[in-house]
Amino acid sequence: MIPRSLSTRLSLYGLVGVGAAAVHALALLVLGGLMPLWLANPLAFLAASLASYLGHSRFTFQPETGGQRFARRWLILQYVVNLTVSGVLPLALPGWLPSGAEVAVLVFTPTALNALIWSKAARFSLQRRQGERVIPLRHADDLGLSQAANTAILALAKAGQLDGTSLLVNGPAAAEGAEAWRSLTEHRPTLQLCLHLCLTEGPSSAVPELIPDLVNRQGHLHRSFGSWLLLSLLPRRHPERVRVVAQLRREIDAQIKQFQALGGHGSIALDGHQHIHLVPVVLEAVLDRAHSAGITWVRSTDEPLPTGLPLRCWWQACRDAGLLKWLILQLLSWRARAHLQRCGLSTNAGFAGVLFTGHMAGAPLLAAWRELSSLGAKAQHTAPLLLAHPGAPLDQNLADAGFTVSQAFAASPWRQREWRALATLTPLPDQSSG
Known part of the structure; x- marks a missing residue:
């Protein structure tokens, strides 16, 4: 049985705490002779935090963790919180407190915070070990962007390694991709085709003269993700926002009609190229026509941070700005969730594909x-969605068709690596702990 008696847990917590304190003292004694105290103490404290992290996961909360380590994020959280509290708390104490009370506050505040952090870490581990397992949906974006993208996506779908794709209706190979996908659905009717709303590049679907603020001289959409986001910050009655939103609505309507003409019959599932659909001003325009256009599902990018990754992967996420993109889209998804619920639209229960785009x-x-397999099912949500961008080697210049932003991305050898990775991904959830 997972719960331990309070006395047993307190005893183990105390023993691990004493051990961590001993590690801190020993490390401080050794490092203090080699470097200044202001540098030696944080390093010694890090050693103590590591001892506490290992001890509590292996002993105090062993029933919850199964003897495995906590996710590393809890070690980082504990270390940062304790350093911050240790530095700020002495300065924040009122001067009228008796010295005995000050000592008690300085000693027991970090202890209480640590108990809270490690308890939450234990519950997190338990949820990952015992939660209901689901099979994530494997999804590929950019069908229609190029013959290279079509080749990879269609091959994966034929092999049963994809559950859905998103059609870029203004892509150079959209008609061919849509036709081939329709042929596949005759044998696999559960395959999903989503409208991949595009507002940042490629030819417009609406008549360019009707949307002059959205296109350049070549009639190609050119407003960036950042530009749309800044537009969302303007007051609703600001002249520029009113003018651009009117044109935005025309372009969305035109892309919906084009999607339907290419075979997207029935209800519409919608997402966005470069996740543009989550930008507030765009999402509002989509939701305003959800009922009339038959939009019933909109993708969210609520992506849990995965566990068990090598540190080099986290460095890559920081270096490539994946962590920054993740943070921005987490905030936008959090904002969108209430709007989708209010409009009666469904969305996916979880997502992966931004952090390591x-x-x-x-x-x-x-x-x-x-991570997605461990999330469990949610009412009124579809299964978690795993997103990738597979492609064959690119043999055309997409910039000629107005897809300047996507050219380098589509030409990267990573498109073939993602294709190979999806082709060998097991359709069964991995039961190992991260």
Whole structure:
């Protein structure tokens, strides 16, 4: 039985705490002779935090963790919180407190915070070990962007390694991709085709003269994700926002009609190229026509941080700005969730594919798969969605068709790596702990 008696847990917590304190003292004694105290103490404290992290996961909370380590994020959280509290708390104490009370506050505040952090870490581990397992949906974006993208996506779908794709209706190979996908659905009717709303590049679907603020001289959409986001910050009655939103609505309507003409019959599932659909001003325009256009599902990018990743992968996420993109889209998804619920639209229960955008192969792909598999089912939500961008070697210049932003991305050898990774990804959830 998982719960331990309070006395047993307190005893183990105390023993681990004493051990961590001993590690802190010993490390401080050794390092203090080699470097200044201001540098030696944080390093010694890090050693103590590591001892506490290992001790509590292996002994105090062994029933919850199964003897495995906590996810590393809890070690980082504990270390940062304790350093911050240790530095700020002495300065924040009122001067009228008796010295005995000050000592008690300085000693027991970090202790209480640590108990809270490790308890939450234990519950997190338990949920990952015992939660209901689901099979994530494997999804590929950019069908229609090029023959290279079509080749990879269609091959994966034929092999049963994809559950859905998103059609870029203004892509150079959209008609061919849509036709081939329709042929596949005759044998696999559960395959999903989504409208991949595009507002940042490629030819417009609406008449360019009707949307002058959205296109350049060549009639190609050119407003960036950042530009749309800044537009969302303007007051609703600001002249520029009113003018651009009117044109935005025309372009969305035109892309919906084009999607339906290419075979997207029935209810519409919608997402966005570069996740543009989550930008507030765009999402509002989509939701305003959800009922009339038959939009019933909109993708969210609520992506849990995966566990068990090598540190080099986290460095890659920081270096490639994946962590920054993740944070921005987490905030936008959080904002969108209430709007989708209010409009009666469904969405996916979880997502992976922003943090390591364009590099969904190897350790990031497997870690994301494990994480999504452990999320469990949610009412009024579809299964978690694993996103990748597979493609064959690119043999055309997409910039000629107005897809300047996507050219380097589509030409990267990572498109083939993602194709190979999806082709060998097991359809069964990995039961190992991250």
